[in-house]
Amino acid sequence: MARYDEYDDDRVVVIDRDNGTSGIGTFLLGLAIGAGAALLFAPASGAETRQRLQDEARKAGRKMKDMTDEFGEKVADSVQKTRFQFDEQVGRARDAVSSRVQAVGDAVSAGRDAATHARADLERAVADSKRAYADSRRAYREHGRRHGPDDTSAPDDMVASSGEESTGASSEG
Template identity: 45%
Template sequence: MRHDEYDDEPTVVIEKHSGSVGSFLIGLAVGAGVALLFAPQPGIETRRQISRRARDARDRAMDLADDVTNQITDQIDRTREVVTERVDRAREAVDLKRRQVRRAIDAGRTAATEARVDLERRIAETKAAYQAGARVAREELERGRVGSGLEAGADAGVADLDDDV
């Protein structure tokens, strides 16, 4: 207790410390043990009571341990289910993307094949048209050479056309 200079009344100061549950339980057990030892009953009865209470405390501790074990097991099972579900969803998403990529690759290959075939067809058509045009030009030159007497110049023009084909 403290006294203030201006106050004749005693002041009680209570300091609060946060104690743990473990400290409380230890104090409870010690207090119960002391109470049993000083209780007005014969020693054998006190020992029986202590034994019974110890068994009860052990049973409660076992029940609590079982409850905690069950809660942890349940939480692990729930977590496992969530993780499994998410992994399955991720696998499905990867499979979907893989199928989409395969379809895109197949479509690209098909388009490339079609474009190559179309290009080859156009080249063949162009080549055939060129050859037909060269043949017609050669025939025209030969007709013109016979009729007009052009022999040296006409031969050079036909040779040029033949080289290109």
């Protein structure tokens, strides 16, 4: 006959699986086991036991309702808090985008203004240059009329601007 301590060396493997469930299933199992034990060990009559079971079932139902209500409130609070945080972040993002759009708009407006002023300055400079060129051509023509086509001396205003004194005499004389 085999002795008890010969089988004592067997290894026992226990696998515990946690499916991520809450304690509600465990609670219900414990409730059922407790109710069954109360029936077996109850020193009361059948009617009293049935009444006690109904009372305990009502208490368990209220307790379950309270637990589900509390869980629902926690979920609702969590959803509301998350929604508030999301709305707050969206608002900040909108403000940031709006300020950047405003800055870009201001920069574009300033660029347009600068381009408009630069164009006006350039057009003024071109007009002044054209006017000076036309004036110099007119003065050259007038000089040619006064002194004849053979006179190669520069007009008086051109000589004065080059730093030479005008004598009024031609260079051939």
